[in-house]
Amino acid sequence: MRIVVDLNRCQSYGQCVFAAPEVFRFRGDESLEYDHVPGVASDAAVRRAALACPVQAITLGAATEEIPLAEAAHR
Amino acid sequence: MSELASESMTRRASAADRVVIVGASLAGLRTAEALRQAGFGGRLTLIGDEPHEPYDRPPLSKTVLSGWLGTDQVLLPRIRDLHAEWLLGVPATGLDLAAREVRLADGRAVGFDRVVIATGAGARPWSDPAEAALRGVHLLRGRDDADLLRADLTELAEPTESGDGRVLVIGGGFTGSEVASSCRNLGLSVTVTQRGTAPLASALGGLVGSVIGMRQRARGIDLRLRTTVRRLEGDASGRLRRAWLSDGTALDARVAVVAAGSVRNTGWLRGSGLVAGEQGVSCDAACRALDARDTVVDGVYVAGDVARWRHPRFDTGPVSFEHWGNAIEQAQTVAHNMMSEEIRENDALPAFWSDQFGLNIKSVGMPAIADQVVLTQGSFEHGPFVAAYGLAGVTVGAVAVNSPRVLDGYAALITERAPFPPAVNATDSPASLVPVDPRTPYPATGLVNSTGAPVAALASVQEGKS
DSSP states (O other): OOEEEOTTTOOOOOHHHHHOTTTEEEETTTEEEEOSSOOGGGHHHHHHHHHHOTTOOEEEOOOOSOOOSSSOOOO | OGGGOOTTTTSOOOTTOEEEEEOOSHHHHHHHHHHHHTTOOSEEEEEESSSSOOBOSGGGGTTTTTTSSOGGGOBOOOSSOOOOEEEESOOEEEEETTTTEEEETTSOEEEOSEEEEOOOEEEOOOSOHHHHTSBTEEOOSSHHHHHHHHHHHHHHHSOOTTOOOEEEEEOOSHHHHHHHHHHHHTTOEEEEEESSSSTTHHHHHHHHHHHHHHHHHHTTOEEEETOOEEEEEEOTTSBEEEEEETTSOEEEOSEEEEOOOEEESOGGGTTSSSOEETTEEEBOTTSEEEOTTSOEEEEEEEOGGGEEBOOTTSOOOOBOOOOHHHHHHHHHHHHHHHHOSSOOOOOOOOEEEEEETTEEEEEEEOGGGOSEEEEEEEOSSSSOEEEEEEETTEEEEEEEESOGGGHHHHHHHHHTTOBSSOOOOOTTSOSSOOOBOTTSOSSTTOEEBTTSOEEOOHHHHHHTOO
């Protein structure tokens, strides 16, 4: 899964750190750090973290398509 | 709002239209998503100069440099499938509005009905190309830059007989300060040179900037204020060896990071007829490109760092906001205005954050335009604090350090144009609010209040608080 946290909205309540400590952590008292591309094993914990966020700052990816990086572009 | 309505611009984009988004980073990606969310069913193309899918830039100077995340772990999520064409790894080199074509570096031309300019900004390069080419001299803007710098820092952190592995950071803005913080996390010695009187001063003012500077020094940064780098010197192998500073001294350093601000990526727009330069592309608050007469250019939109516009909530000239949140808000504005007959201005309050040296720094409003600043909560000397910023007696901004949960209240004060200094009666507020010149560093030269009288020390004000 991929995730992104809106760190303008984030108020460092830390619910995500409790829910998925392998994905989210604090550096110092208030600075949230997180892995944007957590492994499949963390999917359930990351979903719990997103639901638990009091300010709903966590966005989960929902795309199923791949971006064709190497594919020659065509008009 | 009547001025905003022109017949062609208010025609909704239809499934027969082709939309081309130039720039495939945060603003470009979110514009594409917002267009599809709004029901755009036509052909959609994203053009990006980097050979990578969209990724998040803020972690590059923090978790990536510190070594926690690789650059493949900062990819941006996509909230939906886009059914878009992606032309990645090829820069746009021209915009022909008459032919309705974007020209690419590989010679192709991509036709459009509407185009979104979201090419962002780049790091301002070191002025001397030969010095910039020395091994060990870095810029930090993209993920490839971060990989190269990370590798050099890792090597520097390994103990060798050559001794002290010092990093020189040229420029004490947000990128430079965050790089310095990450280098300290790696155990490296760090010198930061800053032309002005304080780090972060252009965004936060000299007072709050100098308070952050005190905290940086307490974390072991060798901070050289009013100091510039005159010359970078390499050894026989072409590796950086030392830097010569404006005070005449030399500093041995094996790695230097040039963090001297940014330049908006507008070179490809030369000759297009748009008002575009180093400071950005001129547009209105509805993200529609403007020509030299401030007339809306049909079908051309601007979003993200590259957009230069007048924020409707503040009495300032046009500026660009190189903020993560601004990219998202403008992406939504562009999509809305392409897909709706009612044109909407983006008036969301500017906001940004920075994490460095154990400090979470969050800003709302426009502290940079203030003529007064006041400590409203906490203490400049240690621990969390909040400062409010005023312009002509109106509250226009706030900066919260390790106080992220109070900022919504300040945002409300800014939105309602509350008188400055604002009435803040928090339990950690000083007994009285003493506004000062935001440019005055703290505390070396002595603070003056708005009447020009010296303020002995803010500490004495705080002693009187309950």
